[in-house]
Every structure is written in structure tokens, then in C-alpha cells.
Amino acid sequence: MKILNLHLNNFRNYRETSISFSKSINIFIGDNAQGKTNILEAIHILATTKSFRSVKYENMLKHDENSFRIECEILKNDVFKKVKINYDLKNKLFFINDKKINKISDILGIINVSILCPEDIQIIKGDSHYRRRFIDIALCQLDKVYLINLIEYQKVLRNKNAVLKYIRIGRAKERELEPWNTQIIDISREIYSRRRDFLIDLNEKNKKTSFFLSGETENIEIKYIDDVLKGQTSDVEEYIKELKIKQKRVWGEEIKRGISLFGPHRDELKIEINGKNIKHIGSQGQQRTVAISLRLAEVECMYARSGEYPILLIDDIFSELDNKRKAYFMELLNRNTQMFLTGTRVDEFPTIFNQAATFKINQGSIDDYGK
Amino acid sequence: MDYFSGILGRLIDELGRMPGIGPKAAQRLAFFLLRQDAAVVQQLANAMLEAKAKIRPCADCFFLAEGERCHICSDPRRDARLLCVVEDPKDVFSMERTREYRGLYHVLMGTLSPLDGIGPDDLKIAELLKRLQAGHVQEVIVATNQDVEGEATALYLNKLIKPLGIRVTRLASGLPAGGDLEYADDITISRALGGRRELE
Numbered sequence: 001m002k003i004l005n006l007h008l009n010n011f012r013n014y015r016e017t018s019i020s021f022s023k024s025i026n027i028f029i030g031d032n033a034q035g036k037t038n039i040l041e042a043i044h045i046l047a048t049t050k051s052f053r054s055v056k057y058e059n060m061l062k063h064d065e066n067s068f069r070i071e072c073e074i075l076k077n078d079v080f081k082k083v084k085i086n087y088d089l090k091n092k093l094f095f096i097n098d099k100k101i102n103k104i105s106d107i108l109g110i111i112n113v114s115i116l117c118p119e120d121i122q123i124i125k126g127d128s129h130y131r132r133r134f135i136d137i138a139l140c141q142l143d144k145v146y147l148i149n150l151i152e153y154q155k156v157l158r159n160k161n162a163v164l165k166y167i168r169i170g171r172a173k174e175r176e177l178e179p180w181n182t183q184i185i186d187i188s189r190e191i192y193s194r195r196r197d198f199l200i201d202l203n204e205k206n207k208k209t210s211f212f213l214s215g216e217t218e219n220i221e222i223k224y225i226d227d228v229l230k231g232q233t234s235d236v237e238e239y240i241k242e243l244k245i246k247q248k249r250v251w252g253e254e255i256k257r258g259i260s261l262f263g264p265h266r267d268e269l270k271i272e273i274n275g276k277n278i279k280h281i282g283s284q285g286q287q288r289t290v291a292i293s294l295r296l297a298e299v300e301c302m303y304a305r306s307g308e309y310p311i312l313l314i315d316d317i318f319s320e321l322d323n324k325r326k327a328y329f330m331e332l333l334n335r336n337t338q339m340f341l342t343g344t345r346v347d348e349f350p351t352i353f354n355q356a357a358t359f360k361i362n363q364g365s366i367d368d369y370g371k
Numbered sequence: 372m373d374y375f376s377g378i379l380g381r382l383i384d385e386l387g388r389m390p391g392i393g394p395k396a397a398q399r400l401a402f403f404l405l406r407q408d409a410a411v412v413q414q415l416a417n418a419m420l421e422a423k424a425k426i427r428p429c430a431d432c433f434f435l436a437e438g439e440r441c442h443i444c445s446d447p448r449r450d451a452r453l454l455c456v457v458e459d460p461k462d463v464f465s466m467e468r469t470r471e472y473r474g475l476y477h478v479l480m481g482t483l484s485p486l487d488g489i490g491p492d493d494l495k496i497a498e499l500l501k502r503l504q505a506g507h508v509q510e511v512i513v514a515t516n517q518d519v520e521g522e523a524t525a526l527y528l529n530k531l532i533k534p535l536g537i538r539v540t541r542l543a544s545g546l547p548a549g550g551d552l553e554y555a556d557d558i559t560i561s562r563a564l565g566g567r568r569e570l571e
Contacts, residue, residue, distance in 0.1 A: 144558065148558045
């Protein structure tokens with residue numbers, strides 16, 4: 001799958017811009033805050049419906065505008081497709097070949113992407129929300145059933161929290177909680193087993209990518225610390241049994257505090273290096289390496305499941321990589337992967353600049369860089 | 372839109388309130404009405420007024436009725452042992468189109484949806500229980516939608532009805548009839564797989 005071109009209208013600092021891409025490497029050069037990352041962000045939105053910078057749509061509007069449009073043409077399995085989003089403060093509408101798409105689940109999986117950016121360090125250092133988000137975005141692109149379960153789960157959870165709120169003010173009875181709890185348990189079964197299986201894959205791939213990056217045989221493991229078994233066993237029935245026990249145990253406290261206290265929204269992911277939490281013992285450099293290694297493992301998982309490498313969006317970090325790490329990306333290039341990279345100077349891309357399509361970004365305008 | 376003011380503007384505004392009718396369609400309808408004979412427009416207006424005046428919820432099942440009871444509840448050939456619970460009067464039409472179902476209905480007039488502030492007291496649940504306590508019904512078929520609100524409503528009703536000794540069933544979810552597996556979406560296939568049955 002390749003992205004052939006991109007059209008932006010009132011998105012971030014772009015008024016009206018069209019770019020044609022190379023099917024292999026695309027490099028965007030420019031000073032800071034000129035709009036390089038915005039291009040990667042636009043691609044990420046078309047692929048996943050979300051920005052990787054966790055911002056709201058309204059904050060991606062060009063100043064003083066109230067709608068934006070992002071559009072691209074892709075070539076997938078020898079078929080051309082047009083993917084488009086229109087946003088106007090009230091609605092976000094997605095289109096494939098100008099036909100409106102009603103379900104978000106029909107957009108995900110059309111374009112698969114993986115992003116490597118400086119913020120990835122949060123997967124290691126940040127709170128558990130960043131790690132859940134990391135696996136959720138990868139899994140949602142690969143597994144529609146997971147995506148739909150996740151959307152339903154969030155809907156059930158919001159409804160349950162509303163009931164809890166009403167119980168507190170005496171406008172609902174305790175028995176109204178039960179239908180939502182029953183659904184939480186049902187959906188948790190799907191979410192748990194899919195997260196568990198994905199993490200098995202991810203760990204296996206990460207062993208390879210991490211060895212490649214560091215050359216060391218450190219034992220890095222991403223542990224699934226689920227809400228009830230805390231990762232002790234990985235049997236679904238056991239998990240459901242414990243979840244039901246916890247549901248009964250926290251019932252009173254949920255009502256007292258007005259929040260949901262059990263379920264996969266409380267799952268944790270712990271990253272260990274030789275059995276110790278990397279958050280506490282890893283050096284800055286080590287943590288960075290693990291973040292990159294996890295991203296590459298994600299890329300390999302996506303390849304293993306879909307038979308195709310995702311499009312790589314590499315924001316700002318290429319210059320930090322040593323030659324060995326750069327070699328990994330070169331290897332991916334040889335395997336026909338399309339890449340989009342950003343940087344401030346040409347000499348950050350010593351070996352690949354000459355074979356890339358290069359663009360100069362300056363205050364929201366895009367020009368060919370020339371060689 | 373501002374080109375139209377006065378009487379025509381008001382007509383377009385009124386038509387534009389209807390579901391599925393945008394500004395363009397409202398204009399088209401307005402011009403259509405203007406082109407018709409006065410008698411045709413009168414007929415339409417009468418039909419709307421008459422429907423509004425005479426159609427009200429059935430006293431038993433809350434489906435649309437022209438008198439006290441709807442034509443289904445007052446049909447002696449219907450099987451009073453079966454009761455199908457639906458969200459909306461529209462759903463009764465869907466079920467009736469099949470000509471397969473011969474029991475009675477109960478329209479809830481919505482689903483549990485705490486996010487929208489809708490709880491059990493906002494639905495026709497108390498009325499349902501009262502009907503069931505009369506004792507003719509042997510099976511309740513819950514035919515609410517297959518979304519999280521429809522499912523919550525079904526689960527909630529099950530808890531209330533089971534203790535009355537009445538069988539509670541739920542419409543099966545699965546592949547569309549005559550449907551090609553190739554064209555079914557992933558979640559439908561996944562759920563159909565979960566609800567698979569043994570061949571006899």
C-alpha cells in the first residue's frame with residue numbers, strides 16, 4: 001500500500017496545498033514550527049482517524065477557520081482509492097472514493113501506519129494510558145472486531161458512569177447498574193484475549209528488534225498487568241471469574257465514589273528489563289532504544305498479521321539514530337516500505353537523501369527541495 | 372436560505388423540520404406543493420391533521436392505534452401467549468412485514484440510555500409488567516436493537532421478568548439470510564461464530 005499524494009485545506013498552518021509523494025522515501029526539511037510534523041499528522045488522521053499528538057480536531061483548524069479537509073490517493077493491491085476527511089466543528093465525515101463512510105470501523109485498516117516520534121518516550125516513561133493507547137492504536141488497525149469491542153466498551157462505560165452519577169443523587173436504583181456491568185464482563189472477554197494475544201506477538205517480535213538495535217541480549221518484556229489477575233495467568237475463563245468477583249467486591253465503592261472500578265480500562269502494561277521496571281532503572285538512552293524497538297516490533301506485528309508493512313511516519317528522530325539503527329530502516333526500505341521522514345537539515349539523512357523525494361517546508365508552504 | 376421570506380419562507384422552514392429533509396429538499400417540496408391544485412394540497416393537510424388527531428398509542432401495547440386499541444391487540448386470532456417487546460412503533464412494522472409472527476407486541480418507546488438521561492421510568496416497563504401479571508403471556512421475545520442500549524434494556528427486562536416464571540428470549544444475531552459470508556462485516560461474522568449452533 002502506498003500513498004500517492006496528499007491535499008490539505010485549512011489544516012494546521014496549510015491554507016491549500018497539494019503534494020505528490022515517492023512510493024519509497026519522502027523527506028521533509030525545514031526549521032522548527034514550519035509545519036513538517038503537520039504533514040505526518042494529516043496522514044495519521046486519514047489512517048487512524050486520530051492525531052498522534054492527542055489533540056482535538058478543533059485545535060487542528062487553521063487560525064480563524066472553521067473547517068478543514070484532508071484528502072489523499074492511495075494505491076492498494078493495484079487499486080486506486082481516494083480517502084478523505086471533512087471536519088467542520090460539528091461533524092467529521094470520512095469518505096472513500098467520495099462515498100460517505102458511516103462507521104469509523106470501515107476507515108481503519110485502509111491505510112496502516114506506524115509513527116516514530118520523540119513523544120514515544122512516553123510509552124516508557126508516561127503513565128499507563130500511553131501504553132494502552134500504543135497497543136490499542138496498533139490493534140485497532142489490525143483487528144476490526146477489537147476496534148468495535150473497544151468502541152462498545154467505552155460506550156457501556158460512559159453509560160455505567162451516568163447510572164452511578166444518578167444513583168448518587170437518588171435518581172436511579174442500584175439494579176439499573178447490572179445490565180451495564182453484565183456487558184462490561186462480556187466485552188472484557190474479547191478485549192482481554194485480544195490484548196493478551198497481541199502482547200505475545202509483540203514480545204516475540206521485540207526480542208528480535210531489540211537485539212538488532214542494541215546487540216545485547218537484555219531480556220525486555222512487556223507484561224500485561226490486567227485489572228484482576230495482574231498477569232499471573234492468562235486464562236480467559238479464570239480472568240472472567242475474577243472479574244465477576246471484583247465486580248461484586250467494588251459494587252459499594254463504585255456507588256460511593258461514582259466511578260467504575262473494574263474492567264480493561266484499568267489494565268496496565270509494564271515494561272521490564274531483566275525483570276525490573278524500566279521506568280525506574282533504565283537510562284535515558286536505554287529508554288529511547290526500547291521505545292524505538294517497541295515501535296519496530298509493532299511494525300513487524302502489523303506485517304505478520306496483514307502481510308504488508310505499514311507506512312512509516314518518522315518524526316524528527318532519524319538524526320538521533322546511529323548507523324546500525326539506520327540500517328534497520330534501510331532494510332525495511334528494501335522490503336518495499338513507504339516512509340515519511342522529517343528533519344531540520346539535509347545532512348541528517350546522509351545515505352538516503354539522494355534516493356528520496358525531498359521537500360522544503362517553510363511557514364506552511366511546500367516546495368521541492370532540489371538536489 | 373435567506374432568499375425566501377414571508378409565506379414561502381415559512382413553508383420551507385416547516386418542511387425542513389422533518390427528519391431526512393435538508394434545506395434543498397424542503398425547497399423542492401415547497402415548490403411541488405405550490406404547483407399542485409388546491410384540492411391536492413388540502414387532501415395532504417387533511418391527512419396530516421386527521422392522523423395527528425386520531426392516531427394515538429394503543430392502551431395495551433403503545434403501538435399506533437386509531438381507537439382505544441390497535442388493530443393487532445384487537446385481533447382475536449393473535450396468540451396472546453407470545454409477547455414481542457420492541458423499542459419503537461416502527462419496529463412493529465418490521466416484524467409484521469415478515470407475516471411470521473402471530474403473537475402480540477409491547478412498545479417500550481425507547482431504550483435505557485443513561486447518557487441521555489433515559490431510565491426505566493421513562494419507558495413503558497411498568498405497563499409491561501402489569502400486562503405480564505395478568506397471566507396470559509408464556510414467552511416474552513425481546514427484540515430491542517443489537518446495540519449497547521438495546522442489550523442493556525434486554526438484560527434489565529430479563530431480570531424483572533424471569534422471576535414471574537415467564538420464558539424470556541432474545542432475537543438471534545448473526546448473518547443476514549441469503550448473505551454471502553464474503554460481504555458480511557467482521558463483527559457480524561464474529562458474533563455469528565459466537566452464536567453458532569449444532570446441526571441436527
